[in-house]
Amino acid sequence: MRHPAGTSHTLPANLFPARLRRMATILYVDDEAAVGLILEDTLSQAGHTPVGARSVPEALQVLERGGIDLIISDYRMPGLTGLEFIQLLTREGYDIPLIMLTGHASIEHAVASIKAGAIDYITKPVRPQQLELAVDQALEFVRLRRENEALRKEVMQFRNERQIIGDSPVVRRILQTVSMAAPTRATVLLQGESGTGKELFARAIHDQSERRDKPFIKLNCAALPEGLVESALFGHEKGAFTGAIKRVEGAFERANRGTLLLDEISEMRLDLQAKLLRVLQEQEFERVGGTTPIKVDVRIVATTNRDLAMEADHGTFRQDLYYRLSTIPVLIPPLRDRPEDIPVLALRFAMRTAAEIGKKIEGLSQDALEALQQYPWPGNVRELQHVIERAVILTPDPIIQPHCLEGTRFGLAHSLGAPNMRPRAIATPGASPVLAVSGAAAAPGAGSGATPTPANGAIALSSLNVAEAERVLIQHALAAADNNRTKAADLLGISVRTLRNKLNGPGSNSGRDGDED
Structure with missing residues (x-):
């Protein structure tokens, strides 16, 4: 709302129809009774709830009670001025927008108020239509600002959810490799057991690259029907096969200028592996049923829970494709090989689950943490997450105790003893x-x-x-x-x-x- 003097008042009065207006509680501060009456009458007719004050100290008493959405303050008042009022609000931590009332001959005061933090200004004598429009604009500005802040928090929370948790030496080495590989176009092969977080590391590679603002497309090669894998990769033209009623873009085309994650690449058929190798080498492909080559710029990250080198030696995976995919091979360790990361992971899962269900959880007991570290976690981080989620939901206490972890495969194994020693x-x-x-x-x-x-x-x-x-x-x-x-x-x-x-x-x-x- 910071605009040159007078420009905001040329907008049409019906810019904000009554059905779209937000009703608010508005504090007006002015020592002139006549001005106060105009403000109160205009605000009331617009559907707002006006609250009046004759001075800054009186206004502060109103603010202490809370519930104020907007402030309209005169610049000249006995004691503190409107400008000093803005500075006092900032110092006291009140994040409430303020519209300043100024005289016709005091435009410099209006400019000073805007620089100090006022959201808008109105010149005296106050005209009802001018006041109503300024209030509507101010409330809409505040709504958009708060909406943007909420979206920013959601984005940050989403990014935090994707953070890789762990400070073990092996995780630090992997993160160092990721940070060096991310800015390049090199293909990365992530190998590790199911549940170790391979997709999370793939996301980290994308987020730390120059492609971070471009698409991140994931294609699970193991989850697609065998006859649809080629179409899912390269797309198809209308009429290419029965049921192809329109042209469809494939994963490569949708990931153009971004990153394509080929999850469980070891499940891909050998004939498709040859086509994939050609695309990786030439960055060019044709849709199923098409004849026109399509150029793309795609960075490939592949994952597998198998030993791909051994698969290539046995002839179940193309060796040339393996060499092309493993430009930068990264082995993600199972959770049992980094038990020092289990406490911080468990705490993160516990706090997140507690926040989602509105439950107060302060942490895990030392006995519970030791029990978690003793278990081999065949399901890796995914299994740990599910065990902790169940414990948070079912525990009656703010501190998760070992008995709260029972009722799962972990609880059964822990009650029997270690996997290699069942006393x-x-x-x-x-x-x-x-x-x-x-x-x-x-x-x-x-x-x-x-x-x-x-x-x-x-x-x-x-x-x-x-x-x-x-x-x-x-x-x-x-x-x-x-x-x-x-x-x-x-x-x-x-x-x-x-x-x-x-x-x-x-x-x-x-x-x-x-x-x-």
């Missing part, structure tokens, strides 16, 4: 408790808490004390792993860091000299 207590009348361990080599007992291992491979305990049983299991795992902490941690189903903490805890001096690799 079960055997109660024999008149005998010491025995812990039968399957899937791991039994080692001779050590310490006062264990008796020599029976012939059946079970570990005999002197009591059912949990801490004592844990200590005995750690001793046996270290012995079975030749004192290698990493292998022992794998046998126990816990992280090396957790094992180290248990070994270095109060009253424990076992395994301090063991190797960790």
Whole structure:
């Protein structure tokens, strides 16, 4: 609304029809009773709710009660001027638009007010039509500004959702590779298990490139019917096949000047792989049923959950296409290989889910985090996300506890123990408790808490004390792993860091000299 003096008042009075006007509560500040009456009458007839004040201190009292959408203030008032009022509003943190009232001979005051932050000005004597139009314009301007702010927040939130979470060394190395590869046109091949976030890294490549404002098109090669893959890639002409009632653009054409993500590229037929290779080399193709070559400028990012080099060696994937796709190969590690990232991922998923359902969640307990880090996560980050979402929905407490994680494959595996070590207590009348361990080599007992291992491979305990049983299991795992902490941690189903903490805890001096690799 910052325009040269007088220009805003030449607009037609019906610019904002009554049905489109936004009704508002408007504070007017003027020490002249006659002006106040004109303001109140005009605003009321326009459908607004006017609230009057004779001075700045009185206006501040009204503002403290809240609910004011717009302020109309005289420039000259006893005490503080209108300009000082604007500065006071800014200092006190009031984000409310203000229209300034000025005299005919005080255009310099109007200019000063606009520079100070006023949204518009009106010259005296106040004309009802002029006032009504200025108010409508001011409210529309505020609506658009707030709408833009909301959209900006949504965009930032959307981008934040796409942020790659993790600070492990392997993730840092991948992000460094992404940042170096993104500005180029080089084809990137992302390999990793399902659920590791390959699409997220593909998005990061696009967002950090010069193509960030151009299309990002995703094509899942595994989800398309076999007969439609070629049409999905290159499009088709009208009448190209039964059901082709109009010309359709394919993924390459829609991704022109942008990025095309070929998800699960290993599922593509060999004959289509040859056509894809030609497009990658020449950046040119023809629609199905067409004869005219179409030039495109597309950056390719491909993903697969298979070992594509091995597929090429076995003849199930073209070697020449593999070499063309793997200009920059990136291996996305499974979640079990970066357990240090699990706490921050879990917290992010918990906070996001809590915000979506309007629930107060403060975080996860240390026991819950340790339990999450001990699980191998065959479904990777996607599985972790679903487990945390379920826990947030079902937990009655602000802190997620281990029992809240039960009821899923994670909860079942955690209740049984680590994947490689499934202990079960055997109660024999008149005998010491025995812990039968399957899937791991039994080692001779050590310490006062264990008796020599029976012939059946079970570990005999002197009591059912949990801490004592844990200590005995750690001793046996270290012995079975030749004192290698990493292998022992794998046998126990816990992280090396957790094992180290248990070994270095109060009253424990076992395994301090063991190797960790």
